Amino acid sequence: xxxxxxxxxxxxxxxxxxxxxxxxxxxxxxxxxxxxxxxxxxxxxxxxxxxxxxxxxxxxxxxxxxxxxxxxxxxxxxxxxxxxxxxxxxxxxxxxxxxxxxxxxxxxxxxxxxxxxxxxxxxxxxxxxxxxxxxxxxxxxxxxxxxxxxxxxxxxxxxxxxxxxxxxxxxxxxxxxxxxxxxxxxxxxxxxxxxxxxxxxxxxxxxxxxxxxxxxxxxxxxxxxxxxxxxxxxxxxxxxxxxxxxxxxxxxxxxxxxxxxxxxxxxxxxxxxxxxxxxxxxxxxxxxxxxxxxxxxxxxxxxxxxxxxxxxxxxxxxxxxxxxxxxxxxxxxxxxxxxxxxxxxxxxxxxxxxxxxxxxxxxxxxxxxxxxxxxxxxxxxxxxxxxxxxxxxxxxxxxxxxxxxxxxxxxxxxxxxxxxxxxxxxxxxxxxxxxxxxxxxxxxxxxxxxxxxxxxxxxxxxxxxxxxxxxxxxxxxxxxxxxxxxxxxxxxxxxxxxxxxxxxxxxxxxxxxxxxxxxxxxxxxxxxxxxxxxxxxxxxxxxxxxxxxxxxxx
Amino acid sequence: xxxxxxxxxxxxxxxxxxxxxxxxxxxxxxxxxxxxxxxxxxxxxxxxxxxxxxxxxxxxxxxxxxxxxxxxxxxxxxxxxxxxxxxxxxxxxxxxxxxxxxxxxxxxxxxxxxxxxxxxxxxxxxxxxxxxxxxxxxxxx
Numbered sequence: 001x002x003x004x005x006x007x008x009x010x011x012x013x014x015x016x017x018x019x020x021x022x023x024x025x026x027x028x029x030x031x032x033x034x035x036x037x038x039x040x041x042x043x044x045x046x047x048x049x050x051x052x053x054x055x056x057x058x059x060x061x062x063x064x065x066x067x068x069x070x071x072x073x074x075x076x077x078x079x080x081x082x083x084x085x086x087x088x089x090x091x092x093x094x095x096x097x098x099x100x101x102x103x104x105x106x107x108x109x110x111x112x113x114x115x116x117x118x119x120x121x122x123x124x125x126x127x128x129x130x131x132x133x134x135x136x137x138x139x140x141x142x143x144x145x146x147x148x149x150x151x152x153x154x155x156x157x158x159x160x161x162x163x164x165x166x167x168x169x170x171x172x173x174x175x176x177x178x179x180x181x182x183x184x185x186x187x188x189x190x191x192x193x194x195x196x197x198x199x200x201x202x203x204x205x206x207x208x209x210x211x212x213x214x215x216x217x218x219x220x221x222x223x224x225x226x227x228x229x230x231x232x233x234x235x236x237x238x239x240x241x242x243x244x245x246x247x248x249x250x251x252x253x254x255x256x257x258x259x260x261x262x263x264x265x266x267x268x269x270x271x272x273x274x275x276x277x278x279x280x281x282x283x284x285x286x287x288x289x290x291x292x293x294x295x296x297x298x299x300x301x302x303x304x305x306x307x308x309x310x311x312x313x314x315x316x317x318x319x320x321x322x323x324x325x326x327x328x329x330x331x332x333x334x335x336x337x338x339x340x341x342x343x344x345x346x347x348x349x350x351x352x353x354x355x356x357x358x359x360x361x362x363x364x365x366x367x368x369x370x371x372x373x374x375x376x377x378x379x380x381x382x383x384x385x386x387x388x389x390x391x392x393x394x395x396x397x398x399x400x401x402x403x404x405x406x407x408x409x410x411x412x413x414x415x416x417x418x419x420x421x422x423x424x425x426x427x428x429x430x431x432x433x434x435x436x437x438x439x440x441x442x443x444x445x446x447x448x449x450x451x452x453x454x455x456x457x458x459x460x461x462x463x464x465x466x467x468x469x470x471x472x473x474x475x476x477x478x479x480x481x482x483x484x485x486x487x488x489x490x491x492x493x494x495x496x497x498x499x500x501x502x503x504x505x506x507x508x509x510x511x512x513x514x515x516x517x518x519x520x521x522x523x524x525x526x527x528x529x530x531x532x533x534x535x536x537x538x539x540x541x542x543x544x545x546x547x548x549x550x551x552x553x554x
Numbered sequence: 555x556x557x558x559x560x561x562x563x564x565x566x567x568x569x570x571x572x573x574x575x576x577x578x579x580x581x582x583x584x585x586x587x588x589x590x591x592x593x594x595x596x597x598x599x600x601x602x603x604x605x606x607x608x609x610x611x612x613x614x615x616x617x618x619x620x621x622x623x624x625x626x627x628x629x630x631x632x633x634x635x636x637x638x639x640x641x642x643x644x645x646x647x648x649x650x651x652x653x654x655x656x657x658x659x660x661x662x663x664x665x666x667x668x669x670x671x672x673x674x675x676x677x678x679x680x681x682x683x684x685x686x687x688x689x690x691x692x693x694x695x
Contacts, residue, residue, distance in 0.1 A: 113620050
């Protein structure tokens with residue numbers, strides 16, 4: 001206390017400092033965060049009004065600003081979870097085993113675009129895209145290959161898929177059942193966050209309302225039958241990557257989260273039955289302190305909303321648990337080895353921000369999917385933070401920093417302004433269908449691009465310290481075109497050998513549930529067991545619900 | 555100098571949902587006084603070629619970050635040719651490895667722009683190329 005008192009009271013010292021600063025020659029006229037928020041040259045108690053109990057609390061206690069667990073990384077380090085997937089299920093299975101063998105502690109699946117859009121590998125729209133940006137999974141059989149030799153009762157798996165997420169989760173549940181694993185033992189996360197798809201990432205299946213209904217079906221089914229599963233990973237990552245600021249990422253993500261809670265409650269579920277299974281996913285960009293403040297603000301806002309606005313009583317419903325990925329957009333194709341350094345800073349911010357799990361990008365990802373060498377360096381980066389820097393020994397070490405607390409407050413206030421604006425626009429669904437959120441993100445993306453081109457923001461190797469063409473080249477991973485042909489053959493064989501009557505019957509059941517109100521996830525699991533393909537199930541949904549039309553924003 | 559406005563179609567072929575680059579470039583080209591039509595996402599080669607013909611564009615710019623460029627870029631070009639649009643300036647951008655870019659540039663794509671490209675460079679390239687073309691044709695309509 002006495003230290004801050006002396007800072008506040010030394011008016012003369014402050015005036016002297018202000019004079020000295022005013023007389024100094026500065027590098028820039030304006031200093032801003034990466035997101036363009038104004039920064040003061042110095043922060044003190046006057047910039048960071050704080051009530052310890054109300055605004056910070058202790059780790060594992062409301063409002064969780066200091067972390068969701070009492071012991072944080074003293075108890076258990078964050079889960080090191082590298083997002084992986086390319087080519088065939090067999091190839092990705094090998095990559096999974098490679099990562100597990102090198103000390104990774106959880107799995108994370110990247111799917112190819114046809115899978116993300118609900119098309120089988122042999123659909124005409126899939127031509128040229130099979131296995132390119134992730135693994136191609138068109139059936140339960142593919143899912144079984146993907147997890148061959150990996151006991152689903154023992155690993156935790158994350159699956160990044162949204163439009164057809166409930167179908168993919170059904171494949172996973174069925175795959176577990178084929179391995180003899182009770183769904184109650186399955187642990188993991190399905191992204192299943194459709195709102196940000198319409199807003200930023202753009203892999204959807206059906207229009208908004210039926211998509212939201214499927215999400216509440218997942219929440220309802222899992223609360224009863226797959227209780228350890230995180231049913232939605234409410235994701236700011238893609239919003240940020242699409243160009244938003246840190247404050248927009250925070251605000252739009254939490255606004256989406258609140259919409260899912262409203263929908264769950266409206267579907268008759270108790271907020272404490274599904275609230276603890278909601279988790280989050282954020283980007284960690286290069287502005288070190290702004291990112292740390294964003295993570296802290298996210299926890300505080302979510303806790304307040306869940307407790308005070310939605311009336312959740314279970315503390316687990318108040319906790320904003322999140323996964324973090326370092327910023328793909330911060331990587332440069334120029335001088336790609338520098339990306340290792342960028343990623344390390346971003347990873348450190350995520351850890352100091354109290355993330356539950358982390359993906360570190362590989363240096364070569366602006367060129368293609370990562371090679372084994374690149375992905376190993378990315379994983380080692382996390383291991384170096386965990387084992388060598390000693391930062392994990394003290395919980396929320398930056399709390400009480402005038403600057404970090406001021407930024408945390410600022411981001412919370414910015415988010416609140418956005419919540420009010422979204423409310424005025426009729427809620428997130430209306431704001432998204434009208435394209436308002438998309439336009440906000442686009443505007444920020446253009447401003448950022450302009451800042452780089454006008455050199456008010458610098459990127460080493462891109463607009464400063466450039467080396468021209470012919471800089472260092474690195475090896476990139478190539479997807480064998482044979483993957484697509486093999487997928488076609490496997491699907492043809494599957495359709496031939498399955499019980500056609502049973503397959504048709506389960507698809508009819510899906511159609512009935514889609515038209516009615518029975519839980520769709522249960523029907524998807526039955527269809528998965530009957531070897532119905534992703535595309536077949538998805539086309540039933542498209543047939544019943546129609547396709548989503550994106551609003552014109554440009 | 556011609557007073558004719560350059561008409562550009564910015565298109566997103568395939569299932570790839572990354573539209574940050576496409577939309578940013580579209581905005582910048584518009585700021586340069588070009589008439590820009592943006593297709594929106596998830597376009598088939600047929601849809602893109604159809605729009606290009608209907609909108610009578612001078613330039614077709616494709617943006618792709620899904621790795622499917624070696625399949626989709628040639629198909630877009632083939633569909634354009636099928637519809638008689640053989641003189642459009644074809645450009646592209648996205649996550650495209652150097653050797654693929656070189657191959658596409660030898661097969662009818664005028665230029666491919668990689669990650670980190672200054673958007674002014676894209677605008678200047680289109681302006682210079684189109685103006686040179688029109689000057690040659692004496693087509694100051």
